[in-house]
Amino acid sequence: MNIHEYQAKKLLSQFKTNVPQGKVAYTPLEAKKNALLLSDKGPWVLKAQIQAGARAKGHFLDQDDQNLSGIMFIKNRKDLITVSQKMLGHTLVTPQTGPKGKLVSKIYVETFSPAKQLFYLSFVINRIEACITLLVANETDNILDLAQKESGLILKINLDLNERIKKSDVMRVLSFLNLPENLFDDLKTFLQNLYKAFICLDATMLEINPVGITKDNRFIALDAKISFDDNALFRHQDVVFMHDDYEVGENVLRASKCGFKYREFEDGNIGLIVNGDGLALAVHDYLKQMNQKTACYLNIKGGVDEDKIAQSLKIMMTNPKVEGIIINILGGFLRCDLVADGIISAVSEIGLNIPLVARFEGTNKETAKEILEKHHFNFLTADSLQEAALKLTHAMKEND
Amino acid sequence: MSILVDKNTRVLVQGITGLQASFHTKRIIAMGTNVVAGVSTHSAGQTHLGVPIFGSVKEAVLKTKANASLLFVPAKSVKSAINEALDAGIKLIVSIAYGVPILDVLEIQKTVKAHNAILIGPNTPGIITPGEACLGVFPQNIHQKGTIGIVSRSSTLTYEAVLETNRAGFGQSTVIGIGDDMIAGCHFDKVLELFHKDDQTKAIVLIGALGGAYEEKAAAYYQTIKNKKPLIAYITGFENFTDDMGYASDILTHGKVTVDDKKQLFKKAGAIVVESIDDLHDVLKEIK
Secondary structure (H helix, E strand, O other): OEOOHHHHHHHHHHOOOOOOOEEEEOOHHHHHHHHHHHOOOOOEEEEEOOOOOOHHHOEEOOOOOOOOOOEEEEOOHHHHHHHHHHHOOOEEEOOOOOOOOEEOOOEEEEEOOOOOEEEEEEEEEEOOOOEEEEEEEOOOOOHHHHHHHOOOOEEEEEEOOOOOOOHHHHHHHHHHOOOOHHHHHHHHHHHHHHHHHHHHOOEEEEEEEEEEEOOOOOEEEOOOEEEEOHHHHHHOHHHHOOOOHHHHOHHHHHHHHOOOEEEEOOOOOEEEEEOOHHHHHHHHHHHHHOOOOEEEEEEOOOOOOHHHHHHHHHHHHOOOOOOEEEEEEEEOOOOHHHHHHHHHHHHHHHOOOOOEEEEEEEOOHHHHHHHHHHOOOOOEEEOOHHHHHHHHHHHHHHHO | OOOOOOOOOOEEEEOOOOHHHHHHHHHHHHOOOOEEEEEOOOOOOOEEOOEEEEOOHHHHHHHHOOOEEEEOOOHHHHHHHHHHHHHOOOOEEEEOOOOOOHHHHHHHHHHHHHOOOEEEOOOOOEEEEOOOEEEEOOOOOOOOEEEEEEEEOOHHHHHHHHHHHHHOOOOEEEEEEOOOOOOOOOOHHHHHHHHHHOOOOOEEEEEEEOOOOHHHHHHHHHHHOOOOOOEEEEEEOOOOOOOOOOOHHHHHOOOOOOHHHHHHHHHHHOOEEEOOHHHHHHHHHHOO
């Protein structure tokens, strides 16, 4: 689970990390009011609250203003309202949002914190070495380019699990950043508090890009991104409340109410319903070979309830991009005939005007096939992935 | 032969009395698995499905010489259950439950290593040597004893691969799901090593996915093997799609990794790469 910057900063300040003073605003008037509460003469920073990075490199979809991005530096109080008007209620596209972008419904108003030095810092679960790794870079832009070069431009330190950062590790960071030794204690405290937050919150990623060093030598988190381990959210009810439903989208929410996983892609026109991510991937690869694209998929793993299966088909049909559906089920604990019943129940209620191919394997696959084939709707069935993909694309052409 | 489990494996089931555990324990016994003990603090002293139940793993190991543990305990209790098994001297642990907190898994990994044990999972269908032992939740009646070793991250694709090897007329030596969580206990390269030492295994099918770099490690290891057994790799994943924010995970892999990147590594290492899971049986047929 991800949260917004303003929420992350609030959490981090509870772990004694310096963050700029800030207040979230939902309207331009509120943005101005909050800015003046924070400081009467500025400057201020207005930051679009979307859960994606590279906001400063972003642009707004329906705005001509070339200078407008997701992070705006404001000197004059008269600009507070005009600039927030251009941000709030508009769609921000950044290199990380995809071309569709994300709607900005709130902005974070901060006092501007001048810094004499900036650097990149993150803690992340290292999947290969099964540990937590600290990453530090002197540059704050084009981090991924640095990572590809692999020439020691990014410092990597694998940490122990005991919440402590060793003196020697602090020294390494200090010299990597070319900082004077009198900053050792402050750096140690800064790293220590963040690492403590990472572990106490069951984070999977905590990224501060950038960290600023102020004139009076304080380390300050100018941005903050935190991702949490979904499997550990049961330990963090306060974090669960920070979930932003808008960020995940309506269909994802509806699916999650059934305990299912729904994922949507940028393009494509075929919807997949499966009981395991692997089954979706297998079909997806087949379609790719045939120059077809997946629009979305719904994983009903763990679902053994006819009504919920019917619900899943209904969710999929609300996606206007879907022009054909493949159902790929490998029955084990979940019986194929139950899925067939679910399909019929959904279609009887809302109809079906696009082709649907079902491929069943495993428990009760013959019964399931029979149920669909006997029905008066034009359901298609297939015995292999290849057959399913071929039948669907053929039917979609005819349906055109 | 086979790897890790066979008819001589003495299996202990932790959390044996649960609903899912009972269902699957019954099935694996029917599949010929030598289940010698169960552990459940509530039902110690009783028998369940014909298996004696003990109050602790230590006692069970002492009385029954169990040497492998299958865990059906809920995700929240996995850490303590694995610690108990390790303390009792168990060297092979299979943990089925999904949803184990990542920090727990990191700690578990450390302890498992310190005990020189092997952990399969979490979030895995388990491990099966057809006709001999099944420590997991694989579908019934799809496995055939044979010569292909299968190792996979995705559980459903494991089953597809099993069906493909049957279609090609080979059957399986041992099938392992290493699990599809962020951190897997046992990695591809370790399993490749074991399959290469096993006489029964003539060829290996590996099913990898995007995320992490277990495939990279496996390809690098395969490249170093002198007497290579044929390796057929299928790599898949939804590209341009991630829940991750920020750059940190991409930094660890030196930039964004694509399915093609992973495929290329296997090709360079000398493996056969298939574009679709359905292609497996045709490729297998060409192997002697």
